Amino acid sequence: MNFEYAPAPESRAIVDIKPSYGLFIDGDFVDGHGTAFKSVNPATEETLAEIAEADAADVDRAVKAARKAFRGWSRMPGRERSKYLYRIARIIQERSRELAVLESIDNGKPIKESRDVDVPIVAAHFFYYAGWADKLEHAGLGANPQPLGVAGQVIPWNFPLLMLAWKIAPALACGNTVVLKPAETTPLTALLFAEICQQADLPNGVVNIVTGAGATGEALVTHPDVDKVAFTGSTGVGKAIARSIAGTDKKATLELGGKAANIVFDDAPIDQAVEGIVGGIFFNQGHVCCAGSRLLLQESVAEEVMAKLKRRMATLRVGDPLDKNTDIGAINSAAQLARIRALAEIGEDEGAERWSPPCELPSAGYWFPPTVFTGVSQAHRIAREEIFGPVLSVLTFRTPAEAVEKANNTPYGLSAGVWTEKGSRILFMADRLRAGVVWANTFNKFDPASPFGGYKESGYGREGGRQGLSAYLKAGA
Amino acid sequence: MARIDVRKTYKLYIGGAFPRSESGHSYEVQDSKGKFVANAAKASRKDVRDAVVAARKAFPGWSGRTAYNRAQILYRIAEVMEDRRPQFVQAVQQSEGGSAAAAGRQVDEAIDRLVWYAGWADKLAQVVGNANPVAGPFFNHSAPEPTGVVGVLAPQSSSLLGLVSVVAPVIVTGNTTVVVSSYSRPLPAVTFAEVLATSDVPGGVVNLLTGDAASLGPWLAAHMDVNAIDLCGLAGDDAVTTELEVAAADNLKRVRRAPAAEPDWTAAPALSTMTDFLEIKTVWHPIGV
Numbered sequence: 233m234n235f236e237y238a239p240a241p242e243s244r245a246i247v248d249i250k251p252s253y254g255l256f257i258d259g260d261f262v263d264g265h266g267t268a269f270k271s272v273n274p275a276t277e278e279t280l281a282e283i284a285e286a287d288a289a290d291v292d293r294a295v296k297a298a299r300k301a302f303r304g305w306s307r308m309p310g311r312e313r314s315k316y317l318y319r320i321a322r323i324i325q326e327r328s329r330e331l332a333v334l335e336s337i338d339n340g341k342p343i344k345e346s347r348d349v350d351v352p353i354v355a356a357h358f359f360y361y362a363g364w365a366d367k368l369e370h371a372g373l374g375a376n377p378q379p380l381g382v383a384g385q386v387i388p389w390n391f392p393l394l395m396l397a398w399k400i401a402p403a404l405a406c407g408n409t410v411v412l413k414p415a416e417t418t419p420l421t422a423l424l425f426a427e428i429c430q431q432a433d434l435p436n437g438v439v440n441i442v443t444g445a446g447a448t449g450e451a452l453v454t455h456p457d458v459d460k461v462a463f464t465g466s467t468g469v470g471k472a473i474a475r476s477i478a479g480t481d482k483k484a485t486l487e488l489g490g491k492a493a494n495i496v497f498d499d500a501p502i503d504q505a506v507e508g509i510v511g512g513i514f515f516n517q518g519h520v521c522c523a524g525s526r527l528l529l530q531e532s533v534a535e536e537v538m539a540k541l542k543r544r545m546a547t548l549r550v551g552d553p554l555d556k557n558t559d560i561g562a563i564n565s566a567a568q569l570a571r572i573r574a575l576a577e578i579g580e581d582e583g584a585e586r587w588s589p590p591c592e593l594p595s596a597g598y599w600f601p602p603t604v605f606t607g608v609s610q611a612h613r614i615a616r617e618e619i620f621g622p623v624l625s626v627l628t629f630r631t632p633a634e635a636v637e638k639a640n641n642t643p644y645g646l647s648a649g650v651w652t653e654k655g656s657r658i659l660f661m662a663d664r665l666r667a668g669v670v671w672a673n674t675f676n677k678f679d680p681a682s683p684f685g686g687y688k689e690s691g692y693g694r695e696g697g698r699q700g701l702s703a704y705l706k707a708g709a
Numbered sequence: 710m711a712r713i714d715v716r717k718t719y720k721l722y723i724g725g726a727f728p729r730s731e732s733g734h735s736y737e738v739q740d741s742k743g744k745f746v747a748n749a750a751k752a753s754r755k756d757v758r759d760a761v762v763a764a765r766k767a768f769p770g771w772s773g774r775t776a777y778n779r780a781q782i783l784y785r786i787a788e789v790m791e792d793r794r795p796q797f798v799q800a801v802q803q804s805e806g807g808s809a810a811a812a813g814r815q816v817d818e819a820i821d822r823l824v825w826y827a828g829w830a831d832k833l834a835q836v837v838g839n840a841n842p843v844a845g846p847f848f849n850h851s852a853p854e855p856t857g858v859v860g861v862l863a864p865q866s867s868s869l870l871g872l873v874s875v876v877a878p879v880i881v882t883g884n885t886t887v888v889v890s891s892y893s894r895p896l897p898a899v900t901f902a903e904v905l906a907t908s909d910v911p912g913g914v915v916n917l918l919t920g921d922a923a924s925l926g927p928w929l930a931a932h933m934d935v936n937a938i939d940l941c942g943l944a945g946d947d948a949v950t951t952e953l954e955v956a957a958a959d960n961l962k963r964v965r966r967a968p969a970a971e972p973d974w975t976a977a978p979a980l981s982t983m984t985d986f987l988e989i990k991t992v993w994h995p996i997g998v
Contacts, residue, residue, distance in 0.1 A: 356844065470961065471959065474957075474958035474961060475954075475955045478951050478954030479954060662992045667990070668991065670991070672992065672993065673994060673995055674847070674993055674995050679844055679845070679849070681842055681844075682849050682851070683841070683991050685989070689960055692963055694989050697851060697991075699989050707979065
């Protein structure tokens with residue numbers, strides 16, 4: 233008997249990728265005045281489309297359009313604003329398969345993730361914040377909270393559409409208008425979202441999308457008429473943004489890097505923990521700021537967990553993102569692949585033991601096998617630096633106090649995981665872990681009602697939930 | 710012959726002790742009419758660093774206290790201040806001028822403010838935290854936690870009410886702090902430190918330095934083991950506050966920006982005086998049998 237999987241590719245026919253895309257400003261697609269660039273399918277290296285680059289003047293036009301739209305949008309009764317957001321949520325649901333396929337093509341993530349995780353949460357996020365738009369006086373920020381104005385938002389390539397939703401939905405619900413810059417390697421779903429705004433008859437200028445790389449982002453966050461900066465991305469760029477807005481009245485939320493500890497105690501449900509470990513680091517190719525990239529195993533179960541983890545890793549299917557059986561898709565870009573490779577080599581050079589299951593990688597495209605390092609010490613760079621790829625570093629501990637010490641021994645503080653059957657120990661650990669999200673006996677769960685964001689150098693501010701509103705409101709008179 | 714009075718040496722307050730500045734420097738403090746009152750210790754960069762070490766050391770214990778206990782201790786500070794009310798009235802009047810009645814109102818307001826903040830200790834989590842109804846079988850809740858060690862540049866004009874108004878909201882939630890007092894009106898702050906030392910506030914929770922905010926601030930803002938900073942004491946000095954915000958970005962400190970001018974401290978405080986120095990932590994757990 234042959235139990236091999238047959239290919240089960242999702243059809244690309246549902247998406248219609250244009251040869252070139254402009255900027256979305258004041259309700260229309262317009263030409264950019266920078267140097268156009270290409271968006272590439274990371275699984276095949278084929279060029280998908282040519283994308284306009286917004287230069288400083290284009291960014292200025294977008295900010296002006298957002299400023300002009302702010303007057304009407306901010307004064308519109310919340311119940312009317314909310315209906316626009318509900319419309320957008322519905323259209324996202326209606327066009328969900330198209331969005332999922334496009335996301336997988338442009339980003340490289342498996343279709344089962346874009347279809348079952350990203351896009352459903354995107355729609356849910358718009359639904360959640362739609363319902364806040366006419367209830368802001370109950371948000372705990374005073375009787376008459378006011379929007380901030382024009383929000384300049386810069387998002388990463390790992391969850392292109394989801395990060396767009398996290399940024400745009402609360403901003404609009406609170407009465408702000410936005411200029412959003414998607415990542416240069418993953419602009420396509422943001423541009424499709426612009427079409428969705430047109431279908432929803434969203435007033436012109438409420439949402440503007442400017443494409444480009446770092447220079448475009450810098451022009452946006454430093455624009456003097458931007459009142460609010462929201463950024464998700466690397467800690468290095470987050471610090472640069474914090475410096476660039478020093479001395480201004482701009483408010484900022486920064487959702488940055490992480491090096492989360494995923495802590496497994498000896499009484500944990502080991503099989504469930506192994507699933508959580510795998511999901512924690514290999515979900516989305518490890519391109520996750522809150523990935524459980526440092527596995528802390530209690531010594532007494534380390535061997536057992538590692539044996540089961542390796543067995544499980546050997547079943548992971550790496551390959552075509554559009555194949556419904558694929559677990560791990562393509563690395564998003566050549567640059568990111570080079571960074572992952574470099575850090576993995578450093579891990580070996582520093583003496584950690586590297587292991588990957590046998591796995592055939594496609595010849596074209598950017599790929600990295602699921603990888604685990606054992607014998608890692610806290611001083612190793614692979615235990616300290618965010619790799620942002622499918623690479624897990626394993627450390628061990630003996631006591632809960634040692635686990636806390638090691639877990640918190642990082643400048644980051646975005647997320648953490650705890651696996652144990654003992655309730656009091658979960659709460660003990662949750663209390664002491666310096667991280668914005670603690671997953672106990674689960675990992676990498678996201679929900680629009682659940683605030684997300686970091687301690688320390690993982691940034692500041694929260695996205696999601698009631699707390700996410702305070703990023704886009706100020707106390708009213 | 711008239712009795713010669715015994716004068717007080719005004720010192721720093723670090724880790725629960727009252728050292729002089731390690732630099733050996735002091736500076737002349739005058740009353741509101743320009744008459745010499747005392748030499749205050751002039752805190753140095755090294756004093757800032759020692760104070761940060763003390764604050765970090767005190768953080769696990771203080772943040773680990775029950776909210777009820779922190780409330781009791783803040784209330785105790787108010788009790789001891791009330792007990793020493795005449796001394797504070799005299800100190801505030803000496804520093805700020807005006808009538809004894811006006812100074813008395815400042816002191817009363819400062820004491821009442823401590824009582825107000827004391828009450829928040831075991832209520833704030835109920836106001837800014839909540840359960841989250843996620844779309845799945847999970848227990849999920851969000852609650853505030855202290856952000857860590859907070860640097861506070863206290864206001865320059867309001868020597869006591871302003872000071873209490875920036876220190877109380879930081880510590881009531883479990884943070885520990887390094888405070889730089891008003892430069893020209895530091896003496897009420899030192900007397901306040903003596904109250905803290907006798908009010909069951911653990912050593913290191915509040916560390917109080919007398920000296921120049923513009924010269925000590927950069928060390929606090931750049932210190933990699935400080936989690937947040939309140940720039941209030943540099944209100945109006947845009948060039949220096951911008952520089953400090955830039956330095957604070959090195960470890961992404963939470964920054965409470967300086968207002969354009971020192972605010973009216975008799976106004977009711979905003980919740981943001983506390984929430985600016987809090988982190989929201991969200992905990993998930995599956996529900997199942």
